[in-house]
Amino acid sequence: MFDLLIKGGTLPDGTVGDIGIRGDRIVAVGRIEGEAREVIDATGDLVSPPFVDPHFHMDATLSYGLPRVNASGTLLEGIALWGELRDIATVDEMVDRAVTYCDWAASMGLLAIRTHVDTTPDHLRGVEAMLEVKRRVASYIDLQLVAFPQDGLYRTKTGRENVIRALDMGVDVVGGIPHFERTMEEGAESLRDLGRIASERGLMWDVHCDETDDPMSRHVETMAREVTRHGLGGRAAGSHLTSMHSMDNYYVSKLMPLIAESGMTAIPNPLINITLQGRHDTYPKRRGLTRVKEMQAQGITVGWGQDCVMDPWYSLGTADMLDVAFMGLHVAQMTHPEEMARCFRMVTEDNARIMNLEAYGLKVGDKASLVVLDAGNPTEALRLRAERLAVVSNGKVIARRHRNDTRLTIAGRPGTVRRRHPDR
Numbered sequence: 001m002f003d004l005l006i007k008g009g010t011l012p013d014g015t016v017g018d019i020g021i022r023g024d025r026i027v028a029v030g031r032i033e034g035e036a037r038e039v040i041d042a043t044g045d046l047v048s049p050p051f052v053d054p055h056f057h058m059d060a061t062l063s064y065g066l067p068r069v070n071a072s073g074t075l076l077e078g079i080a081l082w083g084e085l086r087d088i089a090t091v092d093e094m095v096d097r098a099v100t101y102c103d104w105a106a107s108m109g110l111l112a113i114r115t116h117v118d119t120t121p122d123h124l125r126g127v128e129a130m131l132e133v134k135r136r137v138a139s140y141i142d143l144q145l146v147a148f149p150q151d152g153l154y155r156t157k158t159g160r161e162n163v164i165r166a167l168d169m170g171v172d173v174v175g176g177i178p179h180f181e182r183t184m185e186e187g188a189e190s191l192r193d194l195g196r197i198a199s200e201r202g203l204m205w206d207v208h209c210d211e212t213d214d215p216m217s218r219h220v221e222t223m224a225r226e227v228t229r230h231g232l233g234g235r236a237a238g239s240h241l242t243s244m245h246s247m248d249n250y251y252v253s254k255l256m257p258l259i260a261e262s263g264m265t266a267i268p269n270p271l272i273n274i275t276l277q278g279r280h281d282t283y284p285k286r287r288g289l290t291r292v293k294e295m296q297a298q299g300i301t302v303g304w305g306q307d308c309v310m311d312p313w314y315s316l317g318t319a320d321m322l323d324v325a326f327m328g329l330h331v332a333q334m335t336h337p338e339e340m341a342r343c344f345r346m347v348t349e350d351n352a353r354i355m356n357l358e359a360y361g362l363k364v365g366d367k368a369s370l371v372v373l374d375a376g377n378p379t380e381a382l383r384l385r386a387e388r389l390a391v392v393s394n395g396k397v398i399a400r401r402h403r404n405d406t407r408l409t410i411a412g413r414p415g416t417v418r419r420r421h422p423d424r
């Protein structure tokens, strides 16, 4: 007797089968005979492990327009605007906005999120709020918090001290923002310092690294060096890496092997990179996305992050990782069939690897978390940004939605339009 049976779905690798769930675990996969308390018929639909977002800012989410909008659209105005908001937002307001966002995420099958939490203000209200959110959503969303010194580790008097305080309060991951320190040397020193802190505390490390258009910025190589020195490997991630878009090709041919050697992972955030970078250019205007395909060719794990939804940096967003992958696919020109399928894996499997999630997947013994999509395969899911027909988290069905069929009448010819490909 199963608690839940998902019947006849197509898995991302194209195999068709059933998934049997007991408690919070997958206990059978394949052709399953047997009774179940609840059955979801997924015949013809894509059944995938849940979406994962390895880069987000939940302390700022859903605050668009508070206290005013970002008129220039630049990263720097966004940081200044957030600097005003974080000192007037209460813990309750931040918790309410973040929990609302988590509802959006759950409805979209996004069940694991790594969020950076600004540790700059001495009151640490954002940290307090996000720890509370983590407790509230724990039964259905895996939330990792990063101690993120938004205004720099050394650029404010208590920057370093507050990162340590946040880690002592229970924040999971060490952050960093070397390109925002006063000088290149202080940025490099911040990486040596933070890498040591992560290593000594046995924590993961995720750095906003070289989120600039500066072709001369060199923090990625320093980070890779520190990851290698401390043996952090895949427990370290470089977020954004946008300077690599503008770097000299010869230098990148030296840098890539250093990143690969370190084992660190990479998290570009296509919606935000394409929006914020190149703002100081005229034409040609740089697009700012890091070198995704080239890193993957070197064996580096690269995922797609979302970064922002309706906050000082970005006015749109719906917690849909298919939107994120769709933008990434276009900007990185990942249009070959294998590359499109890879884009889907980037917002599922690859992001799970970046976050070091355990028991993630659709094998026997994995956590019973999955999403049923109104699509025949991963590429079609991307093309349609397909409806999430059902979302299961830890063995419980937490969201259901109807198919996106439209009733249409043209010249007296009634019918139903489905945008799915009829042959798949």
Ligand code: FE2
Pocket: 055, 056, 057, 116, 208, 307
């Ligand atoms: Fe970010």
